[in-house]
Amino acid sequence: MSLPTSFPKSDIRVLLLEGVAPTAVESFRNAGYSNIQVYDKSPPPELLHQEIAQAHIVGIRSRTHLTAEVLSHGRRLMAVGAFCIGTNQIDLDTAELAGIPVFNAPYSNTRSVAELVVAEAIMLMRGIPQKNAQCHRGGWSKSAAGSHEVRGKTLGIVGYGHIGTQVGVIAEALGMQVIFHDIETKLSLGNARMAMGLDDLLERSDIVTLHVPETPATQGMFGQAQIAKMKTGAHLINASRGTVVDIDALAEALRSGKVGGAAVDVFPAEPQGNADPFVSPLVGLDNVILTPHIGGSTLEAQDNIGLEVAAKLIRYSDNGSTLSAVNFPEVTLPEHTGSTRLLHIHRNVPGVLSQVNDVFSRLGVNIDGQFLRTHPKVGYVVIDVTATQEQAAQVREELGRIPGTLRTRVLY
Numbered sequence: 001m002s003l004p005t006s007f008p009k010s011d012i013r014v015l016l017l018e019g020v021a022p023t024a025v026e027s028f029r030n031a032g033y034s035n036i037q038v039y040d041k042s043p044p045p046e047l048l049h050q051e052i053a054q055a056h057i058v059g060i061r062s063r064t065h066l067t068a069e070v071l072s073h074g075r076r077l078m079a080v081g082a083f084c085i086g087t088n089q090i091d092l093d094t095a096e097l098a099g100i101p102v103f104n105a106p107y108s109n110t111r112s113v114a115e116l117v118v119a120e121a122i123m124l125m126r127g128i129p130q131k132n133a134q135c136h137r138g139g140w141s142k143s144a145a146g147s148h149e150v151r152g153k154t155l156g157i158v159g160y161g162h163i164g165t166q167v168g169v170i171a172e173a174l175g176m177q178v179i180f181h182d183i184e185t186k187l188s189l190g191n192a193r194m195a196m197g198l199d200d201l202l203e204r205s206d207i208v209t210l211h212v213p214e215t216p217a218t219q220g221m222f223g224q225a226q227i228a229k230m231k232t233g234a235h236l237i238n239a240s241r242g243t244v245v246d247i248d249a250l251a252e253a254l255r256s257g258k259v260g261g262a263a264v265d266v267f268p269a270e271p272q273g274n275a276d277p278f279v280s281p282l283v284g285l286d287n288v289i290l291t292p293h294i295g296g297s298t299l300e301a302q303d304n305i306g307l308e309v310a311a312k313l314i315r316y317s318d319n320g321s322t323l324s325a326v327n328f329p330e331v332t333l334p335e336h337t338g339s340t341r342l343l344h345i346h347r348n349v350p351g352v353l354s355q356v357n358d359v360f361s362r363l364g365v366n367i368d369g370q371f372l373r374t375h376p377k378v379g380y381v382v383i384d385v386t387a388t389q390e391q392a393a394q395v396r397e398e399l400g401r402i403p404g405t406l407r408t409r410v411l412y
């Protein structure tokens, strides 16, 4: 049974963009949310602003950029779901300071990406992209020249996280030597070995695959200088983020043969939707596998992401829990059956908590339970009380007057 919240769930508007999986819509419906707006693409800016202005919860994938400017339209916005892994498309600091937790699905599509990358490694080592292109043009080039097994070859993984490690494990099962480079110290899985830095990895690898997040440090981290360090004829796979690779430098290296082949799933500029044109300097190069950012796009992954992120958003909306939020103090909360729950999100400055507690004592409302977590800039306190709806509304009003308050909510 769904619990009533501060206003009817039918008034909570859920905006799901970019073809978020139907499992997400079902999850919201099953939890009692009926005001759901779905788009199969990322809306153009003006429409996005209009929709964000109405929404309490918004779900996106990788194409919708929730910048500070876009978020400023979200006057009612209380939570964001990234139905993917990457959250680089969201201004997380601005969201946090607006009292908006952001949730994602850190694991659900990792296997899908890893499978695609390993398949691409095999295709590239066999020169399949070129042979496929020739056949499509009516050509026939039956030859072993430039074709290799992956067994015994070296795969260099840059970014040995959830995806990178899985790529390594599958590649080892095919008999590949796996080396990796990461900025963190990582436990090697199987026989994988840490390289002595990025240059060492590039010099030794037959295939280099990138699995870093988009951060200021990774933007443009793979350009002419890194390509120059690669073995001549080695292959590059990028299923991380388009901004990580200098695409013009890669195109040039593919034309010259310095890079033997590439598989690229992510691009510095990607179309907003399937009807929009795709433009890239890599288009027309036979030695490149181009895919439309579908590394994580399997039905299995998308179904699971839909369930996972919707569950996190519903739990926050119904219960206040922020467990696994990527930008927000994490509070895991018990159910609040029989009590009223007040949420107070504030700037993390001295004195706020004592003023919060003062409101309850002044209004004579007894506190049953209190949960607090802070980040350097933001604090999140949840207070369970036994109170009438009128008392709770009065408390909420007073809480809202405390200097530094970013947002308040009440869950009955």
Ligand SMILES: NC(=O)C1=CN([C@@H]2O[C@H](COP(=O)(O)OP(=O)(O)OC[C@H]3O[C@@H](n4cnc5c(N)ncnc54)[C@H](O)[C@@H]3O)[C@@H](O)[C@H]2O)C=CC1
Pocket (backbone or CB within 6 Å): 085, 086, 106, 109, 110, 113, 158, 159, 160, 161, 162, 163, 164, 181, 182, 183, 184, 211, 212, 213, 214, 215, 217, 218, 221, 239, 240, 241, 265, 266, 293, 294, 295, 296, 297
């Ligand atoms: N093509 C697609 O459809 C998909 C793309 N992705 C992309 O893949 C990225 C990686 O995903 P996960 O493996 O799940 O992330 P993760 O966070 O588990 O692993 C990323 C690894 O990169 C390392 N790293 C960060 N900066 C680095 C640097 N400058 N140099 C070397 N290593 C660095 C981190 O320490 C971490 O070990 C995501 O952030 C996302 O952008 C994720 C899913 C689907």
Ligand SMILES: O=C(O)CCC(=O)C(=O)O
Pocket (backbone or CB within 6 Å): 061, 062, 063, 083, 084, 085, 086, 087, 109, 293, 296, 297
């Ligand atoms: O499926 C998507 O839209 C994006 C996948 C992705 O890049 C991610 O999960 O970070």
